[in-house]
Amino acid sequence: MYNIYRYCFSLLLVCCVTTLTGQKVDSEKKDSTNKFELNSLRVEVDVSPIITTFLNRGDIYQYESAIQAEINNRFYPVFEIGYAGANKLTTSGINYQGNAIFYRLGMDFNLIKNQIDKNKFTNYFLIGARLGHTNFNYKMQNITFENEYWDNNFQKNIQGESFNLWFEISAGIRVEIYKRVYIGWTARIKNLITKTDLGDYKPWYIPGFGINGDGSVWAFNYMLGYKF
Amino acid sequence: MKIFITLLTLMLLLLFSCTQEETCRENKQVLFRSGFYNSGTGNTLNIDSITVFGLNNYSIDVDSLYKNVKNINKIALPLNNSAEESIFVLNINGTHDTLNIQYSNKEYFISYSCGMVITHHVDTVLSTNHVIKGYKIVNRDINTTDVQHLQILL
Numbered sequence: 001m002y003n004i005y006r007y008c009f010s011l012l013l014v015c016c017v018t019t020l021t022g023q024k025v026d027s028e029k030k031d032s033t034n035k036f037e038l039n040s041l042r043v044e045v046d047v048s049p050i051i052t053t054f055l056n057r058g059d060i061y062q063y064e065s066a067i068q069a070e071i072n073n074r075f076y077p078v079f080e081i082g083y084a085g086a087n088k089l090t091t092s093g094i095n096y097q098g099n100a101i102f103y104r105l106g107m108d109f110n111l112i113k114n115q116i117d118k119n120k121f122t123n124y125f126l127i128g129a130r131l132g133h134t135n136f137n138y139k140m141q142n143i144t145f146e147n148e149y150w151d152n153n154f155q156k157n158i159q160g161e162s163f164n165l166w167f168e169i170s171a172g173i174r175v176e177i178y179k180r181v182y183i184g185w186t187a188r189i190k191n192l193i194t195k196t197d198l199g200d201y202k203p204w205y206i207p208g209f210g211i212n213g214d215g216s217v218w219a220f221n222y223m224l225g226y227k228f
Numbered sequence: 229m230k231i232f233i234t235l236l237t238l239m240l241l242l243l244f245s246c247t248q249e250e251t252c253r254e255n256k257q258v259l260f261r262s263g264f265y266n267s268g269t270g271n272t273l274n275i276d277s278i279t280v281f282g283l284n285n286y287s288i289d290v291d292s293l294y295k296n297v298k299n300i301n302k303i304a305l306p307l308n309n310s311a312e313e314s315i316f317v318l319n320i321n322g323t324h325d326t327l328n329i330q331y332s333n334k335e336y337f338i339s340y341s342c343g344m345v346i347t348h349h350v351d352t353v354l355s356t357n358h359v360i361k362g363y364k365i366v367n368r369d370i371n372t373t374d375v376q377h378l379q380i381l382l
Contacts, residue, residue, distance in 0.1 A: 090250065090340040090341065091250050091251065091252065091340070091341045092252065092339075092340060092341055092342055092343030093343065094340055094343060094344075096340065143343065143344050144343060145309055145335075145344060145345065145346055146256075146345075147306065147308065147309040147310070147346075148306075149282065149291070149293065149306045150282065150284065150306065150308045150309065150310070150314075152308065152309060152310045154309075154310065156335075199334075199336040199337055199347075200337060201335075201337040201344070202337070204340045
């Protein structure tokens with residue numbers, strides 16, 4: 001698993017370098033000030049669900065958008081909001097249903113120096129972190145309890161409530177393809193902070209986080225945005 | 229154009245790598261495990277021949293779990309999930325004894341690929357004493373772990 005992570009990370013870095021070296025970057029030093037200065041606001045929509053919904057055969061759906069500020073040409077606080085859910089028949093026969101709105105709050109840092117020349121396109125190579133949250137109800141239907149010897153197999157439905165907090169490390173790029181119009185992607189690795197006790201039932205899918213397995217979760221967003 | 233192709237390829241690679249199929253790789257059997265011991269020495273004892281079957285609520289015997297099994301020193305019995313008592317008849321070398329196990333049940337979630345099981349906590353064990361001379365509960369929690377719960381002294 002570690003090798004897969006290392007391979008993916010290397011691939012991301014190579015991709016960043018090839019993308020960003022395609023355009024010349026003039027590095028001009030800007031006077032550094034301690035004053036708060038809101039440079040821009042970028043609104044983005046994740047367009048990856050066009051493909052992911054198809055790949056997941058409709059079992060999982062996720063739609064999200066983000067707003068990111070640029071402060072003092074250095075700090076990039078970001079707020080992400082979305083709606084996601086799952087309707088999945090698992091291999092054990094449990095039919096899982098759950099959906100909710102989720103939120104993420106975080107901060108990015110741009111590793112590329114900003115350009116002063118407004119006639120030139122700007123690019124971003126962002127590294128950052130997020131704290132995600134969602135609270136929702138879910139259903140687990142047709143849970144089968146087998147007891148073949150005593151011939152009393154039975155089924156049960158359960159409704160649960162789940163409070164979730166998770167932490168993300170993210171990396172991504174944004175490329176200005178037209179005046180103030182940006183495309184790019186964000187790759188993120190997520191770790192759940194709130195965990196259930198051994199033996200307790202839990203949601204199969206956490207909106208905004210992903211499939212609720214034992215370890216970290218990878219995710220990928222393909223963003224289309226506009227800078228104000 | 230190069231940028232678009234690079235981004236799209238990377239996105240597809242990552243998205244395909246995220247799709248996964250699940251299979252159950254964990255033990256789902258919850259069994260009450262008993263071993264036979266010599267009441268004098270405390271050593272493990274092999275039974276020449278044993279037949280074991282359960283009695284349901286209406287005292288009707290159900291299929292044998294062990295039928296004339298030779299040279300055995302331990303048995304694993306499934307408890308009734310829908311009741312809080314299970315009774316087993318043990319025919320040890322031609323002599324019958326009954327083993328009455330009283331317990332509480334609890335739902336236990338393994339995973340979405342394996343599902344859920346009922347685990348038990350043993351409260352009391354009772355037995356007749358034709359062949360069985362005594363018993364010792366060594367572990368009261370019955371779950372998917374392969375550990376011994378009862379020592380039957382003969």
